[in-house]
Amino acid sequence: MAQVSVEQLAASVEALMEKRMGVGGRGLPAKLRRAGRRLPRHVRRDAGMIAEALHLARSPKLARQIDLARLEVAERRVAAYLRGYDRADRRKGAVLGLLGSLSFNLLAVGALVVAVLVWRGLV
16 A cells, blocks of 8 residues: 555656656656756755655565655655746746856956056056
């Protein structure tokens, strides 16, 4: 009974990671490795707990150690985060951040060039 429930929890998290984040891989541990630091620490910890329970559920003796209530709470937290994850918004934010830093650097270099020209008396 516990194995089916744990597998269902893991499958729902895997499907959300693949759909919302575009992370591929076979199984939840592989998807977690590929997602890496794109997931916050608390989400990685909760998803890792589900992946570990999935591993424990394969052994009948170890399956008794699984706390399903805690896993369901962890799955809800991971799912809530992943439902709010927007790849396009993240990509747009990264591009805008890069363009902002480039424009600041260009302005700083331009101001430095003008300052040197004024200091040398050429302007």
